[in-house]
Amino acid sequence: MEARADLLRPGKRERLMVAMAALCAERGYQETSVEDVAARAGLPVEDFDALFGGDRERCVLAALNAITGETMTAIASSYSPDRSEWDSYMLGIKAILELMAANPSFAHLAYVSSRQMGPPAVSDAHHAAIKVVTAMLERLWDYSNSETQPATTARGALGAAEAVVRREVVARRTEQLPRLLPDFVYAATVPFLGQEEALRLVRRARELLAGTPWV
């Protein structure tokens, strides 16, 4: 089982969610049974039944909710009134990438399994999460000097970033996601702020990765 950071406290429920995420990444949801999950977690099936009513879907949804909650916490924790909005924004993206890097199975669950492999309720949860993040991106419209962007701009920007995440997750390079911070910053900002400002933020993201102190 992969090394876990501090995504979840390791109670029985959390151990089962970690096992479910890992097995979905390895073999897919359809090929993952309750017995497999319990065995991977080192727990009896009775524990799974007691905690999730014997329902795989409930376990996947709980794991998805956990990673979504951690993502929102990471974003919120990156905000500081002592920093510019853009620096907070960039640090929020960095925190998400670091969260994914520390939890590859959960990254797979959030970006691949839930979108492609899960039952309808799991796909619906994925769509709901996408809508929330899309709405957050659309806030950047307030900073745009242009009114020419189409309605799907934010969805496209998020999709651009998701494609990079998925490629790295599938290639089992999830731990390297933080090094791609400049690409994610660019994807999220260029449709709204324009190329000149987006490239300025890319340079700033590169400074952040290089450890250059921000003034």
Added chain:
Amino acid sequence: MEKAQREQLFWALMAELAEKGYRDASVEGPMAAAGVSTAEFEAEFKDKDACLFAAYDHMTELALNTATSDCESGREWPERLRDGLKKLLEAIAAEPELARAMTRSFPGIRPATYECYVELLARFLPYMEEGRKYSGVDEELPGEVELLAVGAAEAIIFSEVDAGRAERLPQMMPEILFSVLVPFMGPDRAADEMRSASAAL
């Protein structure tokens, strides 16, 4: 098995997959539809999975050929991109169930099939590289800008296909074009191209 039979088998199997899902999809119906005997099937494919992977490869080639058939012509890159996108979206709108099988049903079977989907998207990346020349800021652009462009289009297309609205995609071509071009050109120039594409529609 004749080439035409094989192609018919692939189309029927992908339709079966989209309609019934992986577990309930069988090769018998598609074989009957294509006039393929069990002996002919077994001579080429070990099992259902082998045929599914071959069908997906075939459809990937078709999609790529549809979108890039004019790419070697002498026209400017944004114009070629626009026409390729238009053809691809029209093909998706004409065969929404096949599109669903390609984007959702097959990739969702297991991690190995999802890797095929990622590879399908990667096949489009070389056609984006020319966008760097049009950016005017090539050396400053992030390293993944081609994937950002492909991913933006994929996200919008996937959303529409998954929601059962594939028939809207041809009308959405200008705004999808915007999302593909914006990583290279920025919003103002991408919007100019979007307006030109709208006028051409």
